Amino acid sequence: MKEIILIAIAAVFVENFVLSKFLGICPFLGVSKKTSTAVGMGGAIVFVITISSVVTWSVNEYLLKPYELIYLQTIVFILVIAALVQLVETVLKKFMPALYRALGIYLPLITTNCAVLGSALLIAEREYTLLNAVVFGFSSAVGFTLALLLFSGVRERIETNDVPMAFRGLPITLIAAALVSVAFIGFQGLFGI
Amino acid sequence: MVLIPVAIVSGMGLIFGLILSYVSTKFEVKVDDRIEKVREALPGANCGACGFTGCDNYAEAIVNGSEINLCPVGGPDLVTRLSDIMGVEAKTGEKMVARVMCNGSWDKVTIKFDYDGIIDCRSASTMAGGPSSCVYGCVGMGSCKKVCAFDAIIVEDGLARIDEKKCSGCGKCVAECPKMIIKMIPSKSEYSVACSNQEKGAVSRKNCKVACIACKKCVKECPKEAISIIDMHAVIDTSKCDNCGACIKVCPTSAIMKYTGHI
Structure with a gap:
């Protein structure tokens, strides 16, 4: 139990995908303009990463390892993730068309989102058990959502502020991202992880 | 044993493909x-x-x-x-076209100065009302031509003219013109006073050879009483006009024009 809690906390704060490992920067900058879309994107990411960690773990454990096909990990994981994203897209289009439109191009982009692939590869590399893998996948996605949410709050405030001409748009966004990232360094070494 | 990885990857692809095709038919979104x-x-x-x-x-x-x-x-x-x-009825709207209420090309007005700035009517008209001697007339920089999606406007000799066969009546040029001299007119109405100046007759006559000098000859001539003088120039009420053409014969400055559609 202690191990699971540690994995979860580490994945959310210490090894935050966006702010410590710098994975999935594209949606981090792309979807963080509004809190509502950030929540939607976060939800999609949580769903995809959690399911993909189960599927990729099983594929890795029962298909790749017995046949010594570890070198195929990347391409097989990409296959799994792409199919999952397609599935999520179809389901969202049917049941939540508003969210589907709000996510727009970023939903298909999860296919090539390195946070999703990164979590699958990290799970394989660390040789987690299935339970640990699911917890790790879920909490790293929650960490991603947390970063996205925090940052969208920051960006919404920047929007109403008087930013110097030269910094308007992307420059101030990147500076703010760096500062939020610095804040997360504070979690480094928490519980000796 | 190179076949095992091939079988595994292609097998997974097949399974995912089957699942996806099933889901996409099951959750199909019906678009009207x-x-x-x-x-x-x-x-x-x-x-x-x-x-x-x-x-x-x-x-x-x-x-x-x-x-x-x-x-x-x-x-x-x-x-x-x-x-x-x-399967619903709707009354068809009258076909409207845009018409430039100015005929002051460069040979008819005096050029006050050589304009050398950005080729844009708004920009040119901020400088002493534009290079033309008539500050109410067409600036001739072609801002309307730029917004026209139907290629219906040509600008020649500092005057924009509209091909009413091509004009779709979207009204983009009306909104664009800084002098506000483009008006929406029913396409069936053939006669218009191609002038928008608001000066007294003597001044406008000096500024432009084809200006309306508000002499009221057409007002008196019109059998339908469709013409009135508004802001020092004649305006034809298109709802009353029956295209008889009496006004064009009496106009001393040829400010009234017959529009036949094609330029």
Whole structure:
């Protein structure tokens, strides 16, 4: 139990995908303009990463390892993730068309989102058990959502502020991202992880 | 044993493909096929004259119960086709065209100075009202031509003219003109006073050879009493005018023009 809690906390704060490992920067900058879309994107990411960690773990454990096909990990994981994203897209289009439109191009982009692939590869590399893998996948996605949410709050405030001409748009966004990232360094070494 | 990885990867691809195709038929989103039909009937200019952000959105709005006669580009033909698709009646709107209420090309006005700035009517008119001696007339930098999606405007000798056969009546040029001399006119009305100046007759006569000098000859001549002097120039009320052409014969400055459609 202690191990699971540690994995979860580490994945959310210490090894935050966006702010410590710098994975999935594209949606981090792309979807963080509004809190509502950030929540939607976060939800999609949580769903995809959690399911993909189960599927990729099983594929890795029962298909790749017995046949010594570890070198195929990347391409097989990409296959799994792409199919999952397609599935999520179809389901969202049917049941939540508003969210589907709000996510727009970023939903298909999860296919090539390195946070999703990164979590699958990290799970394989660390040789987690299935339970640990699911917890790790879920909490790293929650960490991603947390970063996205925090940052969208920051960006919404920047929007109403008087930013110097030269910094308007992307420059101030990147500076703010760096500062939020610095804040997360504070979690480094928490519980000796 | 190179076949095992091949089998595994292609097998996974097959399974995922089957699952996805099943899910996509199961969760298929039914789109009203009338949207597609309406969208095809619409001109596809995406000019926004209907009040929606584009033909796609207007097609959706029509199917959801919006008026079908909002598109000025398609005209009466489109309304008949749309009413066939939607099964609703709608009165066809009158075909409107844009008309430049000025005939002051460079040979008719005096050029005050050589304008050497940005080729844009708004920019040129900020400088002493533009290079033309008449500050109410066409600036001739072609801002209207730039916004016209139908290639209906030509600018020659500092005067914009509109090919009314090509004009769809979207009204983009009307909004663009900084001098506000482009007006929407029913295309059936053939005569217009091609002048918008607001100076007294003597001044406007000096500024432009074909200015309306508000002599009121046409006002007296018109059998339908369709002409009145507004802001020091004659204006023809298109709802009363019956295209008799009596006014054009008495105009001393040839400010009244007959528009036959083609330039």
